Every structure is written in structure tokens, then in C-alpha cells.
Amino acid sequence: xxxxxxxxxxxxxxxxxxxxxxxxxxxxxxxxxxxxxxxxxxxxxxxxxxxxxxxxxxxxxxxxxxxxxxxxxxxxxxxxxxxxxxxxxxxxxxxxxxxxxxxxxxxxxxxxxxxxxxxxxxxxxxxxxxxxxxxxxxxxxxxxxxxxxxxxxxxxxxxxxxxxxxxxxxxxxxxxxxxxxxxxxxxxxxxxxxxxxxxxxxxxxxxxxxxxxxxxxxxxxxxxxxxxxxxxxxxxxxxxxxxxxxxxxxxxxxxxxxxxxxxxxxxxxxxxxxxxxxxxxxxxxxxxxxxxxxxxxxxxxxxxxxxxxxxxxxxxxxxxxxxxxxxxxxxxxxxxxxxxxxxxxxxxxxxxxxxxxxxxxxxxxxxxxxxxxxxxxxxxxxxxxxxxxxxxxxxxxxxxxxxxxxxxxxxxxxxxxxxxxxxxxxxxxxxxxx
Amino acid sequence: xxxxxxxxxxxxxxxxxxxxxxxxxxxxxxxxxxxxxxxxxxxxxxxxxxxxxxxxxxxxxxxxxxxxxxxxxxxxxxxxxxxxxxxxxxxxxxxxxxxxxxxxxxxxxxxx
Numbered sequence: 344x345x346x347x348x349x350x351x352x353x354x355x356x357x358x359x360x361x362x363x364x365x366x367x368x369x370x371x372x373x374x375x376x377x378x379x380x381x382x383x384x385x386x387x388x389x390x391x392x393x394x395x396x397x398x399x400x401x402x403x404x405x406x407x408x409x410x411x412x413x414x415x416x417x418x419x420x421x422x423x424x425x426x427x428x429x430x431x432x433x434x435x436x437x438x439x440x441x442x443x444x445x446x447x448x449x450x451x452x453x454x455x456x457x458x459x460x461x462x463x464x465x466x467x468x469x470x471x472x473x474x475x476x477x478x479x480x481x482x483x484x485x486x487x488x489x490x491x492x493x494x495x496x497x498x499x500x501x502x503x504x505x506x507x508x509x510x511x512x513x514x515x516x517x518x519x520x521x522x523x524x525x526x527x528x529x530x531x532x533x534x535x536x537x538x539x540x541x542x543x544x545x546x547x548x549x550x551x552x553x554x555x556x557x558x559x560x561x562x563x564x565x566x567x568x569x570x571x572x573x574x575x576x577x578x579x580x581x582x583x584x585x586x587x588x589x590x591x592x593x594x595x596x597x598x599x600x601x602x603x604x605x606x607x608x609x610x611x612x613x614x615x616x617x618x619x620x621x622x623x624x625x626x627x628x629x630x631x632x633x634x635x636x637x638x639x640x641x642x643x644x645x646x647x648x649x650x651x652x653x654x655x656x657x658x659x660x661x662x663x664x665x666x667x668x669x670x671x672x673x674x675x676x677x678x679x680x681x682x683x684x685x686x687x688x689x690x691x692x693x694x695x696x697x698x699x700x701x702x703x704x705x706x707x708x709x710x711x712x713x714x715x716x717x718x719x720x721x722x723x724x725x726x727x728x729x730x731x732x733x734x735x736x737x738x739x740x741x742x743x744x745x746x747x748x749x750x751x752x753x754x755x756x757x758x759x760x761x762x763x764x765x766x767x768x769x770x771x772x773x774x775x776x777x
Numbered sequence: 778x779x780x781x782x783x784x785x786x787x788x789x790x791x792x793x794x795x796x797x798x799x800x801x802x803x804x805x806x807x808x809x810x811x812x813x814x815x816x817x818x819x820x821x822x823x824x825x826x827x828x829x830x831x832x833x834x835x836x837x838x839x840x841x842x843x844x845x846x847x848x849x850x851x852x853x854x855x856x857x858x859x860x861x862x863x864x865x866x867x868x869x870x871x872x873x874x875x876x877x878x879x880x881x882x883x884x885x886x887x888x889x
Contacts, residue, residue, distance in 0.1 A: 392885070551827045553828070554821060554823050554828040554830075555823055609825070610820075612825065613825060614822075615822065617823070619823050619824060620824070623824060656825070657823060659824045660825050663826070672824060675824075
């Protein structure tokens, strides 16, 4: 253990990946912001931006330890301690074995995952959420849901010699989730469904036009998500190596195929391939390949992506059938795409591609891996849905989770932030402070 | 005197303007307008959800002409604005009682 020394190439890649993953959250803000009406774009983007603030601070205080600590030797949570992240700058990362990168680089990288996951949820409750209640929700949700679930999935424990302490429950069971199909996407998707139910539908849902106000913003956001996702997936190798290259290539081809898959469904069903479709398809492919990107061959990534794009294009219609206002389709894209991605490993996983993974059904491994994947996926789904429902219900009954109907109709941007995104009428005066 | 009002597609404004000038009819007022006709707007599709867009952007063009020129103006505008598709718009003329040119104080047909 002592003979492992810091590797500068690995460290450089993880640091760069960390910055890439951070960029995904403002990218998400643009992606979501373009999809809402002009009167609520700022509030939509602010929900993502405040999440960066809240989660980053909590991460330093206790979040990283709760997710990745091993001191409690629990498979359910890391350790309950105020950390301050005050370890030595020379301490290396130990996550089921030593990685030759600083622990602080790993902690920063994982922070970005903790940031974007609650931000993803915000799309389910667009246009109507009280901003302070959202910020409080984020703090409670990451504490009770994300940090523990990240421990279950991503914490492989502190390995000294042959002894591993504090490995997560799903990681120890061999559930394969490379970059967060369960902990990030199923988790956020299930939570989005729960909050859409708690908050209820927007005023005028299915009666008034709620068409996206700016497709160029959506496309810029999708582009930034795609770009940042290379850090998310290839960075999860925690090193500049072959696994990172495999994850990188798979991320690209699955996303491309998914964008085409979504467009194909639109062309056949609606008559026109749309720009919202190409952006949504790309995101659905990114979601689906996230858990699988280091365990499958690139040809399989194309198939996974193509199916993801078509499946999600059909799944976004579910909310109209089941009558819940998941405004920006967090369920249809992240929950459905995440489930498919996790299960896909059970078919396409190959130990020849990556010796860390098992063989799926197509490689003669039988259904054992698929069973593990299904267990992990549905366990996280159920936990996230139930706990989020409880948190949401309590916030709604105490401080209130929704703005008043009048404010929602007039525009949540002005009501919650005293700002409007666009000057649509006459010019303003002032600039003074009171 | 007549006020000729036309509701046309925004992309046909330049054609109509050029055609009116070529026909010797100068002076016009243009405003951006929104509206719908018999087809009741358009349908847009976002993630499979159909949204009816009933108020479509249009150009409202107004030309003040002498009574003798009105029919010619209507014909010029109609010809220049036509694409043959739904939503090409309408042109109509209304009688005008009095007109005054602000700078000179001229009135009646001399002011047109």
C-alpha cells in the first residue's frame, strides 16, 4: 500500500473531469430553462444554481464522509462525522483499493455528482416551486437520500491488505453501476415522480399552452451536458487508462444512437423530427449508457443508446396517461433511461471487455447479472420514491412547497426573484438601491 | 379617400413594399400583429404533446390612397403577398372622411 505513489496523469484527468461534471449543472439549467415558459426560466435555472451552493457546502461539512467514509463500517452509510475535509493533501484515494490520485480530487469529483443529482429533480416541479423550500429540500434530500445511496453504490470500502471496511450494500453485492445509473438517474427520476405528486399539477396543465419558450437554450444546454458527460463517465475510471477510453467511446456512440432513435420515433409518430427530440434523445442516451459505459463493447453501446432513445421518446407520454405533471420529463428520461441502462448490463455486460465486470446473457453469463441489476435498480427506486414522498409531504405541510396560484400564473420569476428574463414590454427605470 | 389595410405573412413584407413602390404608391405604415383566420392557427409538437398556436405572427400594413387608386393598391398587394398557401392573409379598404398633412396643413386628396 505504501508503495503506491501519486500518478500525475491520472490526477490531471480526474481534476479535468471534475470541472467537466460541474459544467453539467449549469448546462442542465439551460436545458431545463429553455423548456419552460418565458415567465419562469430564471426560477428554473436558479433551482440548479442554488443546488451547487447548498450541496457543495454540505459536502465539506459532512456529506463526503456520510457517502464515502468507512469508519462506521456500515454498508448503509459512510460515517457520521463533521469532517471539514481536513485530511493531508498527500492522502491517496482508497475506494476498494488504492487509486493513485489525491483523496481531495476524488472528493471533488464525487461532489459534482452529488450536485447534479438533486438538480435533475427540479425539472419535475418546474414553474411552481417556492425557492426557499426547494433549497431546504435539497439539503434534506441529499442528506437522507443521495449521500446514503451514493454509499450503497459507489463506496467500495477502505481496503487494507485483504480487509475491506465500509463497502456499500449494492457495491458489495456486485451490482454494476459505473457512473450512476442507480445513484444518480433512477434516484433523481423516482424523486422527481414523488415531488410531482406532492406538488400537484401546474395551473392550466393540459389546458393552456406550455410549450418550450427557447429551443436554442435547450440545445446549448444539451450540448454542455453531452460535453460534461465525458467527465462524468470517463472520469469515473478515476484514472487516465483503458477503462476511461472505453467509457468515453461508449458515451459518444450511445448518445449519438439515442438521438437518432428519438428522431426516428418522432418522424414515424408525429411526422416531424424535432430539435427538442434530438436534444432529449441525446440526454436519454447519456443517461442509459452511464451505468453501462465501462462494461460493454462499443457496438453494444450503440444498441443500448438506440433503444434508450426510442424507449424514452415513448415514455414521456406516460404522464398524460397517469395524469401527473412531471413538467420536463424527469421520469420519462432519467427514471426510464436509468432503468434501461442498469438492466442493459445484464444483457450486454462482458468480462472480456472489462475484467471488472461479469458476463451478461448475451455472453453466456446467464441471468444472474440481470437479476442483480434489477435488484439494485428497483431497490434504489423504491427507497428514493418513498423517502422523497415523506420529505416532500412534510415540507408541503409546514413551510409550503408551492407558490400561490396567482404568482404562478403571473410568473414565478418575478414572484420569487423580483427579476424577469426578457424585457418584453417597455423599458425600465432606476438601478438605484433603496 | 380610402385606407387599404392588409394582413400578410411577415416574410412577404419586402415583396409587397417593392411592388407598391413600383406601382407608384408611396407611403405605408407597418405594424407587427398576431392573429388567426379560418384554419384557427397551427399545431406544434413538443415531445409528442400537441400545442395549438392560435395567434400567429403577421404584418399589418396600412396604406392611405385616393379612392381611384384603391383597387389598384389592393391588386398590387394581393399579387405580391400571395404564396398560395393557407395563411396568406386578407386585404380590405375602408372609406376615410378626412386627411390632413401635418407639416403643410393640406387636406383632402392633396394630403394623401
